[in-house]
Amino acid sequence: xxxxxxxxxxxxxxxxxxxxxxxxxxxxxxxxxxxxxxxxxxxxxxxxxxxxxxxxxxxxxxxxxxxxxxxxxxxxxxxxxxxxxxxxxxxxxxxxxxxxxxxxxxxx
Amino acid sequence: xxxxxxxxxxxxxxxxxxxxxxxxxxxxxxxxxxxxxxxxxxxxxxxxxxxxxxxxxxxxxxxxxxxxxxxxxxxxxxxxxxxxxxxxxxxxxxxxxxxxxxxxxxxxxxxxxxxxxxxx
Numbered sequence: 001x002x003x004x005x006x007x008x009x010x011x012x013x014x015x016x017x018x019x020x021x022x023x024x025x026x027x028x029x030x031x032x033x034x035x036x037x038x039x040x041x042x043x044x045x046x047x048x049x050x051x052x053x054x055x056x057x058x059x060x061x062x063x064x065x066x067x068x069x070x071x072x073x074x075x076x077x078x079x080x081x082x083x084x085x086x087x088x089x090x091x092x093x094x095x096x097x098x099x100x101x102x103x104x105x106x107x108x
Numbered sequence: 109x110x111x112x113x114x115x116x117x118x119x120x121x122x123x124x125x126x127x128x129x130x131x132x133x134x135x136x137x138x139x140x141x142x143x144x145x146x147x148x149x150x151x152x153x154x155x156x157x158x159x160x161x162x163x164x165x166x167x168x169x170x171x172x173x174x175x176x177x178x179x180x181x182x183x184x185x186x187x188x189x190x191x192x193x194x195x196x197x198x199x200x201x202x203x204x205x206x207x208x209x210x211x212x213x214x215x216x217x218x219x220x221x222x223x224x225x226x227x228x
Contacts, residue, residue, distance in 0.1 A: 088215075
């Protein structure tokens with residue numbers, strides 16, 4: 001079955017740029033969405049259509065997609081960015097949605 | 109503002125069914141899909157399916173087909189997710205989330221989650 005693959009963890013020092021990747025064979029044909037989830041809370045949409053930011057989301061977050069890999073970048077990482085980040089997309093037909101396994105961002 | 113309020117925690121025995129509700133307010137109910145997403149303890153997010161409140165049509169993830177039913181009651185702007193033949197592997201937090209039907213935006217409003225515990 002189709003899967004989205006994310007690294008389990010990413011660690012960066014404060015002020016650096018964190019990059020979280022999401023790989024999937026259908027990504028050239030489907031948008032990627034990104035969600036942030038802090039411990040004990042519901043997920044929050046932070047990027048849609050690969051690179052668009054919803055209102056209220058920090059400009060430090062940006063996204064890109066090329067070929068079978070989408071990337072979420074967080075510049076000037078702060079302690080408040082520490083969370084689990086999930087990518088989400090769909091299969092080639094856009095019928096079935098799915099999430100990546102999630103990436104735990106640790107701010108050192 | 110748009111809000112999704114879910115029903116309270118449930119404790120079920122193996123083999124039973126559970127029905128979780130998701131009450132929408134602050135927006136036009138029929139303009140947004142309702143998705144259901146499960147999160148097992150310490151695990152990631154798992155998409156279960158969506159329902160189109162306008163038509164009642166639903167699409168389920170293959171993993172849950174045959175065991176899940178998503179419905180809606182439009183007059184009371186509420187969506188439901190019923191999962192049958194429960195096992196301990198079904199324990200977790202179940203979220204509902206909305207997603208616009210006519211524009212590409214993603215799941216921008218989520219419920220607070222409903223904890224389901226399956227235990228004998």
